[in-house]
Amino acid sequence: MINSSSENVTKLNSINRRMFITGSLKFFIMIGLVSRLFFLQVKENKKYLTLSDKNRIREWKLAPIRGEFHDYFGNVIAGNFEAYQLHLIPEEIEDFRYVMYRLKDLLELSEKEFQKIVRKKNAIKPWETLIVADNLDWKKFSKVNNQLYDLNGVKPVISISRNYPYNENFTHIIGYVSQASEKDIELNDTIKKNFVPGLKVGKIGLEKSFEKKLIGTNDIERYEVNAYGRRINQLEFQKGERGKTLKLTIDTEVQKLANELLKDKSGSISVIDIYTGAVIAMHSSPSFDPNLFVFGINQDDWQIIRNNSMKPLINKTLQGNYSPGSTIKPIVALSALENGIIDTNFTVKCTGKSEMYGQTYHCWKKEGHGFVSLRNAMKQSCDTYFYEIARKLGVDKLSQTAEKFGLGKKVFGDLFEIEKSGLVPSTKWKKNTLGKGWLLGETMITGIGQGYIQTTPIQLCLMTAQIANGGYKIYPQIIANDKKNIIPKDKFTPLCKNSKNIKIIQDAMFGSTNEVMGTSYRSRIDDPKYRFAGKTGTAQVRKITEKDRELDLQTFEIPYEERDHALYIAFGPYINPRYALSILVEHGGNGSTTAAPMAKKLFKKIIDRHYLRQSMNSKKYMEI
Amino acid sequence: MYQHTRLTSNNYGLFQKFKNFDYVLFFCILLLGFISLIAMYSTDGGEVLFHTKSHFTKLIIFTLMMVLFSFINIKFWFLIGYFSYFVVIVLLIWTYLFGIKSSGSQRWIDLYFINLQPSELMKIFIILCLAKYFHRMKLEKINSIYTILTSLIVILLPMGLVIVQPDLGTSLLIAISGVAVLWFVGINHKYFIYTMIGFLLLLPFIISFLKPYQKLRVLTFLNPDRDPLGAGYQIIQSKIAVGSGGLFGKGFLKGTQSYLEFLPEKHTDFIFTLFSEEFGFIGSALLLLIYAVIIYRILAIGASSRSYFAKVFCYSFGSAIFVYITINMSMVLGLLPIVGSPLPIMSYGGSSMLATMIGFGIVMSAKVHSQQAIA
Helix, strand or coil: CHHHHHHHHHHHHHHHHHHHHHHHHHHHHHHHHHHHHHHHHHHCHHHHHHHHHHHHEEEEEECCCCCCEECCCCCEEEEEEEEEEEEECHHHCCCHHHHHHHHHHHHCCCHHHHHHHHHHHHHCCCCCCEEEEEEECHHHHHHHHHCHHHCCCEEEEEEEEEECCCHHHHHHHHCCEEECCHHHHHHCHHHHHHCCCCCEEECCHHHHHCHHHHCCCCEEEEEEECCCCCEEEEEEEECCCCCCCEEECCCHHHHHHHHHHCCCCCEEEEEEECCCCEEEEEEEECCCCCHHHHCCCCHHHHHHHHHCCCCCCCCHHHHCCECCHHHHHHHHHHHHHHCCCCCCCCCEEECCEEEECCEEEECCCCCCCEEECHHHHHHHCCHHHHHHHHHHHCHHHHHHHHHHCCCCCCCCCCCCCCCCCCECCCHHHHHHHCCCCCCHHHHHHHCCCCCCCEECHHHHHHHHHHHHCCCECCCCECECCCCCCCCCCCCCCECCCCHHHHHHHHHHHHHHHHCCCCCCHHHCCCCCCCCCEEEEEEECCCCCCHHHHHHCCCHHHCCHHHCCEEEEEEEECCCCCCEEEEEEECCCCCHHHHHHHHHHHHHHHHHHCHHHHHHHHHHHHHHC | CHHHHHHHHCCCCHHHHHHHCCHHHHHHHHHHHHHHHHHHHHHCCCCCCHHHHHHHHHHHHHHHHHHHHHCCCHHHHHHCHHHHHHHHHHHHHHHHHHCEEECCEEEEEECCCCEECHHHHHHHHHHHHHHHHHHCCCHHHHCCHHHHHHHHHHHHHHHHHHHCCCCHHHHHHHHHHHHHHHHHCCCCHHHHHHHHHHHHHHHHHHHHHCCHHHHHHHHHHHCHHHCCCCCCHHHHHHHHHHHHHCCCCCCCCCCHHHHCCCCCCCCCCCHHHHHHHHHHHHHHHHHHHHHHHHHHHHHHHHHHCCCHHHHHHHHHHHHHHHHHHHHHHHHHCCCCCCCCCCCCCCCCCHHHHHHHHHHHHHHHHHHHCCCCCCC
16 A cells, blocks of 8 residues: 555656646746737737728729819800719619619610620629619600619619710810720829729810819718628718819800801811910811710711711811911011011012022912012912012021911910921921921922921911011910919010011001902901901912913812812901901812901901900909 | 545535635636627627527536536546546547538537537547546556557547548647646656657658648648638738737727628637737736636646546646647637637537536536545
């Protein structure tokens, strides 16, 4: 028994020793666990708290409300309208197929559209919103509303979308919006920041240029979500800011008239205020309806626009590089006067053509104008006279004057990315780009606005305005309420040395329109209130051959593509001028018969509305 | 011989039994039960739903059972040591043959009123069995090959039956329970060291035998970020929940990780995560303290027990409980790969609680009958 009990003692000793070893081990492990807890919960707390919030809080951005475009008188020219849409949440619908087939019937969806919606449904989570229709007409919308009892889960929604009430009238100014593409998002940080599926952004025109101002900011909804992404409750609703409304200098009535005048024609009309530079109207024809693009244009409409030979997608006012034709003559004459090459008494004998350097230079009038002075040469647009003074002047001096008056560079700067800068040639330019020496003959044809020289209609308009205001520099502007727009310091700096010279040109242009034998005499207005002064232009599209001269065809006898472009520049009223315009009709044949009559109608309208415009100005101050 | 006479004269009256009852341990168990109910209430989203009700019922029944067990003489537990082991082995075989299949494993048997998981019971009864086996053994015999082989068979048999369910986690816990006994009875420490070295050497070999999902767990443990939404999801979300709790926690019923269902298995293996998120470091440390007191009491009861059997049982059971807690916590805190191991009492699950409460009952019985010698 002793033996046994001593053995028991050893056994107990052993167990107690081992107990002591494990006991201390336990103690240290316990400390380890507590320090791990401390590390996670106290030291790393911030990190995990952030991660936890990231888990549970999710933001939903809603499409921002886009700023509007107003004309000078406050008419909405690009606004927002309530689009009737149908939304549904797939998981809330018992029988998706049934509902979809019912909707297919009600909305008269084609099989293709139907499949598109089904694909869209498969791409989203069952609790996310599926937009079945984004822009229903009222008839279909009400039809669906009447059938709602049978369409469990379908939600009629009134959403806000872009609308252009004047359809094609303003397309080439404001452009249009459409669904943001990946490229849009990539290139513009503001779009990236505000992007939501279905967001529409400006694709061309001012809609694109002023995207940052127009887009506004998203409404943000913060929701607590569970592990499966389902919204549990709303934590916050952050109201977004509506996009800025942009007021344009455009007068809708004048713009509409410009549209009317160029209906079924290809061309451009621009009207600007010669002192403020405010663009009153700017149109390129043909145009197209921007509303077609808002919800994505369908193939048929797109093909119609694309295949139109008059190229509606091109903004001829800003993008079209044309030979100015005779409309350059006021600048040529002014340059000659400024450089002291000629005076008003200088005369040239026009015989209809002149031989020079082995080339024959024709005047438009075969029988010639006889002895012409500056005023007569302008009035009758005598080419021979201008060949002569251009020859004497030289292309470089001519180019200097032309550039001073705004030719050869973009009128709106960076405002329109599509704008072209035209071309004012010089000896240096030719040497650098073509690598050839300048020929004197080229100077001569530059003198009548042919050859290398190219201008856009808006440049011609600016040029005319600066002639009309007495030769002072102005900057055309199209946004009326752009506070950031700093007036450049050189605004109203004189563009010529002697203001008398400008007066001579103005007077010659007056003669051209208001006196017998003037090229646009038939388009004159006798009422001094509306009387204007202008200069016609006819730009050759191709070189006129000897054979053509013999044939001497009427415009309508020539194929459309080979007809000359008709141009007209003018300012009015003649006493105290205020507005300048330029008109271009592609393949219109002849400046005096096609373009000038439009000016008559335009001036009537513009001057009639002048007082209204002025009163808007004063009203603006009264509001303050 | 004097021992014997004193033992026989030791008659335990009911009053004496109540006097001997370990009230600290009992209070701690009740407190733990209460905390587990709070946690369960939170997993139900702040309502008394299925889990809370079921957990409450089990808690009441098993606690009463524990009290009842504590009044049963420790001799009785010694008596049924082998028998209970075999009963559970039979249950495990039964499970293997006729068990209920659920999510790819066959762990439960249908007892009409309860679905029992015999592998959980084995965690206790293997200790009982081995404690009895070594009780009367002479010291020199303990390290004989025969003894070691027998005890290894006793451990490996249920392990094998559990592994085939398949349930690697529980089989490891059973093994740990068994090995704890072997350690305390004084098997030469060389064997443990050799086994450990052997195990480490065989580790690559063992890994090749693991099921793909188990391998994934090991890989995920080594780098949770390799698949944050897949295999690493549980451990990452668990760490986020614990870490975001902070010092004082997010508040009762305000644990966003659990409430918004980011936490997996939140009422079973990951219950601590939920508790820790809502009650923070303070709460978690308190919970650990309660466990520490429970384990301390169990070990203290073992130390004061007169019989070798009771001593071995208490030490082994206390250590086993400690290991369960450590494994569970290490797992949810990202210190160990994910193995299915419940947190005693806290985790939802009847069999686990039943086993733990039986263990507590036996420990309590050892306390009440601490002067009882077993021949």
